[in-house]
Amino acid sequence: MSYFKSLAPDVVIASSTYPLDVYPAFKLTKKTGAKFVFELHDLWPLSPMELGQMSKYHPFIMLIQYTENFWCRHVDKVVSILPNTEDYLKRHGLADNKFICVPNGIVVEDYDIVEPLSVEYQELCDKLHKQGFFLLGYTGAHGIANALHTLLYAASKCQIANLPIRFLLVGHGQEKEKLILLQRKLKLSNVVFLDSIPKKQVHTFCKEMDCLYIGWQRKQLYQYGISPNKLMDYMMSGKPVIHAVTAGNNLVRDANCGISVPAEDAGAVFEAINKMLALTQEERQKLGNNGREYVIKNHDYKFLAKKIIEFIK
Template sequence: MKILLINHYAGSDRMGMEYRPFYLAREWAADGHAVTVLGASFSHLRRIQPEIRADHEVTVEDGVRFRWLRTRPYQGNGSGRVVNMLTFVGKLLTDARRIAREERPDVVICSSTYPLDIYPGARIARAARARLVFEVHDLWPLTPVLLGGYSRRHPYIMMLQAAEDFACRNADRVVSILPDACGYMVGRGLEPAKFAHVPNGIPIAALQAAVPDDLPPDIAARIAEERAKGRFLVGYAGGINPSNPVEAILDGAALLAGEPVSFILVGDGSSAPELRARVGQLGLDNFHLAGPIPKWTVQRFLTEMDALSMPWRRSPLYRYGVSPNKMFDYMLAARPIVQSCDASNDLVRDAQCGITVPPEDPAAYADAIRQLIQLPQAERLRLGENGRRFVEQHHDYPIIASRFIAALGPA
């Protein structure tokens, strides 16, 4: 099968996020499919941008073929990002027939976070007589409305809503990482039989094959220092930004001050300066922002912890379910997880790998940490192994890629 996967922000292990298109394409290529990932030459999510000089240049990353359209660099979420987005979509529309003629896909997957790529994707699919698939990562525009405070009457939101509705009415298949999004999509015009759930995952073999790098000296020293104090270590690895409410971990740490537990967070983001200021104001010695670490050292860090923390905000958005990559990284590390969440699904419960408490409830979170501390070590190890077994059985990328192909149905 020839697969064209359109994702504005597509990256790779070398370039950085977004990883899902790369991991899916790598598995599909290994299974004998001819795959091309079509992305924009600039993304704020990547550490490294592809070096191209013209539209439609092709590069190869670990056996995955990428085709690029040039877009301007930008910073933040202002007008520059909108221009970058519209440039990418505009070039896709203009060059749709060329792309269809040169790629000759059997399947066109529109997979950018925002839904505007469905219009050129439909044009490419029609010209190539290919099946059209709309892949939903987050529900847009519902996510910026509920989490970003945008009005439903904002012109940008109305434009995104029109695109989502078009996708629901015209796609041959809608694949969502969110387990309970079908009802929402049906409300936007989708036929229920066209919906399929294919969750997120992680490339377990690649992670296990990577040589475990030493942790940065300052982080290794911090871990050793906290261990010397006889403290139970709770870790977090991820963004320190408004979408990840790590202040909830800080609130729990404040309630646990004076008890034998410390919290170590790796990652960075726009909320880090404010969080550091709060730590200083509270005078806590059990909460440490350790900064970002290289991707391939994350598993090493996680396995140095006694437990791992997964905070969520309370939001009606999560009634459609969640499928966070971070959760699967945590499970692979085989450490018990404390999740603060009120979603329609509960991965921690399903895996029997920890404790779930209500979001934005510091007292409940602190009590869950106390429960884990009081458990015998053998019981904590059992919870951790439950998580590892669950992710190996359900969320390894060879499994995810096969589920996606199966979800497409017969040709």
């Protein structure tokens, strides 16, 4: 027992998607006298209720709700990537002065360690650029939450307007086959679906694009905030971003690194694309530079780590 106490932690952090790990974490804090910290990534059970349409009376949802109430009452500190969740957590038992928002971050040096694109992908980008096309890129999951159908409907409007643009979508997910079927239904010749690429090639791909896109569903859940890692990758590439979002915060707006429009509004995305096309290369570069500078200043893990440590002390 004395050996165990000599190795006792100062802090125990429970960090997971759904919060069942709070019970062993809480038990460990009671055994060692350590502070109990909960790292909140997503609001559970609100996320599966909003995104998965699960009933609040589902046994799993009821279990998770009980657990959320438990950790809100017993936790010493809460660290969350979601900026607007404090009032929500207080309604479930969290006391004052126990919450801090620390967004997702990056290791700046990681962006110096990149790989070239495959010959096939590089040749495709080179070919489309030589043909005079503006390249709009997307990388990452093709899931329900990404609402990529909105981008395809915007692409249809671009095709009807005969805009010189090509949409390159890299990645996979449960919605990809449905999106490919939608592409065929809309007869989109300006959309190219590509397989996933290694993480170290994502930065290279983003830098080949003229503009990057990220979109969301229109859900009440997002009033509490968002902090997508993908957006950090986009901004570090120095390229402007079109952000289709209705949320409690907006990194693209804060950094002045692109154009923001409401979520799931294909007409608004189409208008944003037109505005982006109308900008000069220098204007787009300025937006891209704004994004990179903002992330380095505000999302470097070195800065965020100090913020967390000072809060927990």
